[in-house]
Amino acid sequence: MSEAVQRVRADRQWWKEAVVYQIYPKSFFDSDGDGIGDLAGITEQVDYLDALGVDAVWLCPVYDSPQADNGYDISDYRSIFDTYGDLADWERLLSELHDRDIRLVMDLVVNHTSSEHEWFQRSRRREGEYADYYHWRDGRPAAEADYDTDDGPADEVAPNNWESIFGGPAWAYDEEREQWYLHLFDESQPDLNWEHEAVREDVYEMMGWWLDRGIDGFRMDVINLVSKTPGLPDGDPDGGLVGAEHFMNGPKVHDYLSELVAEAIPDDDILTVGETPGASVEDAQRFVGEDGLSMVFQFEHVNVGHEGDKWSLEDYSLVELKESLARWQNGLADEGWNSLYLSNHDQPRTVSRFGDDGRYRDRSAKLLGTLLYTLQGTPFVYQGQEIGMTNAPFESKSELRDVESINFVEEAIESGAAESYEDVRDAVETVGRDNARTPMQWSDDENAGFTDGEPWLKVNPNYDAINVEQARADPDSVWHYYRELGDLRADRDLLVYGTFDLLAPDDEQVFAYTRTLADERALVVLNVSAQAATFAVPDEAGDDLELAIANVNAPETPGSTVELDPYEARVYLTPADSTDRPTTTNSDST
Ligand code: TEU
Numbered sequence: 249m250s251e252a253v254q255r256v257r258a259d260r261q262w263w264k265e266a267v268v269y270q271i272y273p274k275s276f277f278d279s280d281g282d283g284i285g286d287l288a289g290i291t292e293q294v295d296y297l298d299a300l301g302v303d304a305v306w307l308c309p310v311y312d313s314p315q316a317d318n319g320y321d322i323s324d325y326r327s328i329f330d331t332y333g334d335l336a337d338w339e340r341l342l343s344e345l346h347d348r349d350i351r352l353v354m355d356l357v358v359n360h361t362s363s364e365h366e367w368f369q370r371s372r373r374r375e376g377e378y379a380d381y382y383h384w385r386d387g388r389p390a391a392e393a394d395y396d397t398d399d400g401p402a403d404e405v406a407p408n409n410w411e412s413i414f415g416g417p418a419w420a421y422d423e424e425r426e427q428w429y430l431h432l433f434d435e436s437q438p439d440l441n442w443e444h445e446a447v448r449e450d451v452y453e454m455m456g457w458w459l460d461r462g463i464d465g466f467r468m469d470v471i472n473l474v475s476k477t478p479g480l481p482d483g484d485p486d487g488g489l490v491g492a493e494h495f496m497n498g499p500k501v502h503d504y505l506s507e508l509v510a511e512a513i514p515d516d517d518i519l520t521v522g523e524t525p526g527a528s529v530e531d532a533q534r535f536v537g538e539d540g541l542s543m544v545f546q547f548e549h550v551n552v553g554h555e556g557d558k559w560s561l562e563d564y565s566l567v568e569l570k571e572s573l574a575r576w577q578n579g580l581a582d583e584g585w586n587s588l589y590l591s592n593h594d595q596p597r598t599v600s601r602f603g604d605d606g607r608y609r610d611r612s613a614k615l616l617g618t619l620l621y622t623l624q625g626t627p628f629v630y631q632g633q634e635i636g637m638t639n640a641p642f643e644s645k646s647e648l649r650d651v652e653s654i655n656f657v658e659e660a661i662e663s664g665a666a667e668s669y670e671d672v673r674d675a676v677e678t679v680g681r682d683n684a685r686t687p688m689q690w691s692d693d694e695n696a697g698f699t700d701g702e703p704w705l706k707v708n709p710n711y712d713a714i715n716v717e718q719a720r721a722d723p724d725s726v727w728h729y730y731r732e733l734g735d736l737r738a739d740r741d742l743l744v745y746g747t748f749d750l751l752a753p754d755d756e757q758v759f760a761y762t763r764t765l766a767d768e769r770a771l772v773v774l775n776v777s778a779q780a781a782t783f784a785v786p787d788e789a790g791d792d793l794e795l796a797i798a799n800v801n802a803p804e805t806p807g808s809t810v811e812l813d814p815y816e817a818r819v820y821l822t823p824a825d826s827t828d829r830p831t832t833t834n835s836d837s838t
Contacts, residue, residue, distance in 0.1 A: 252766045256745040263519040263542055265744050266303035267734050270630045272593045273310050275687045278699035287333035291341045301734035304351035306467050314364050316436040317651050321362035325454045351464035353519055358451045359470045360437040368438055372425040380444045383430035408482045410491030415655040434651050442474040442504055452512040465519025472524040475500040488556050496526035502539050509540035521587055529579035536584030543587040548572045550595050559675040566776050570759055577624055577748040586625030593684050600639035608815045609636055613726045614799035615774050615817040621733040622772045624748045631688055635719040636726040639683040640708040642676055645669045649705045653680040691717040742768045757781040771820040775812035783810040793820035
């Protein structure tokens with residue numbers, strides 16, 4: 249047995265071989281007709297998840313919350329938001345998932361709480377140890393500051409010039425405590441003071457409470473923001489998000505993360521995926537190395553084309569995207585493990601962002617699925633991605649629900665950068681988070697079969713053509729293609745543990761790479777453009793490659809030159825033993 253296969257055997261982990269399905273509970277399935285998804289609704293759809301072949305579910309926050317940020321503002325970590333149900337509903341979901349060998353990963357939001365959380369209420373009243381549970385500071389005399397805040401007492405401004413990720417100052421004044429508190433997100437999401445040991449102990453105890461109830465892991469919200477530079481000094485006013493150098497990957501972030509893993513994670517069978525905006529490969533090597541996380545969500549590839557400004561999105565350069573993904577593939581090949589995602593509840597829909605949600609929606613959705621399932625790492629599929637759901641039209645500001653997008657529109661109009669919503673509508677429809685949050689499209693029934701009530705957020709009007717019922721009835725659909733990709737990946741360690749090598753890095757149309765495990769090889773060729781493309785198969789791709797899956801009718805063997813139609817995707821594999829799957833061609837209807 250080769251050394252490579254021995255290493256695979258040694259490094260096996262369920263979460264490396266798993267496909268994880270992300271559920272945004274508010275938009276998945278409404279079981280009681282109030283227009284809002286709920287836990288019983290997810291439980292009703294567990295057979296759907298099983299049929300799709302997912303191995304784990306990442307459940308976005310379902311905890312008690314005033315929902316200022318749709319649950320990422322938690323007021324009680326040990327109870328369920330009543331509109332979603334109760335703990336009994338949650339336990340039923342867990343057991344139904346486990347009965348189908350589907351694991352459950354909960355969202356851990358501990359960089360901040362809701363301002364309605366008991367900890368914050370006691371902190372603003374300076375009650376005992378809670379007094380220091382958050383970052384409280386006196387204001388700065390306005391005369392001494394080169395920035396302004398329209399909150400707080402006259403002649404006083406916020407303690408420093410940091411900006412919130414949701415826009416505006418990162419500080420709010422609290423009348424009861426007569427001090428300012430830090431909030432890197434909405435002002436109803438005060439940041440916890442991780443310097444305070446009692447805070448960390450409370451967090452670890454809470455994590456233990458959920459682990460005792462049988463969960464299989466945590467997705468950790470903005471976990472690399474928990475350490476701030478002591479003294480909370482001003483940020484570089486010209487540095488993009490002002491202050492980020494003092495709260496992204498802060499001085500003690502590795503101390504806190506390795507302590508969290510040591511104190512709260514019993515063993516590495518528990519999946520821990522840290523969301524780490526602004527993390528580099530080198531940061532990630534420490535997060536998944538010495539700190540002990542299973543993996544992280546990095547943002548480089550989803551920021552390609554943004555040039556540092558969330559709301560301006562140019563057509564992305566494939567060469568840039570390939571360079572970034574290849575650097576992470578190679579950067580974490582030996583040290584740790586990659587997470588793989590192309591969208592989530594904060595990002596535009598995959599096919600609208602990286603593919604073509606018009607003429608080539610079906611084919612490009614399959615191509616992006618091929619990329620997600622054949623890179624090295626754990627694929628995360630966001631609800632609706634498996635049927636090729638797209639971004640949605642938002643005709644007016646009143647249709648928006650996302651605090652970040654609403655803030656953006658209001659600030660643009662207040663600052664005069666925009667005269668009306670129309671001036672920023674394109675930006676909202678291209679990158680706004682509500683795109684990802686429109687209700688799941690189950691059928692062409694009213695409200696896409698999501699609810700019998702009035703949906704909390706509009707349903708994408710294209711649900712009559714794009715929905716689960718239609719997709720499952722069509723063997724050539726994106727849904728069935730995702731299903732087959734899952735089977736292929738489950739069948740071949742090569743696609744899980746094989747090393748990654750990028751081919752033709754400067755090709756502006758074709759994304760091609762090999763995966764290698766001992767003497768087994770895979771060749772993946774993707775034409776990520778709406779024009780035909782030619783790809784010369786290099787010798788190192790080797791011969792005896794056979795077609796394993798493609799999104800158009802493709803030749804059984806690659807030959808020396810591959811002629812690719814627009815958004816054509818092919819995966820060739822060297823024969824493995826009897827477990828190798830017969831060729832599957834999921835020819836499209838373009
Ligand atoms: O997101 C953190 C984060 O990076 C996002 O705010 C992202 O930068 C932005 O939305 C992109 O538009 C996490 C959660 O995923 C997000 O839903 C929460 O709003 C946020 O943290 C605060 O908890």
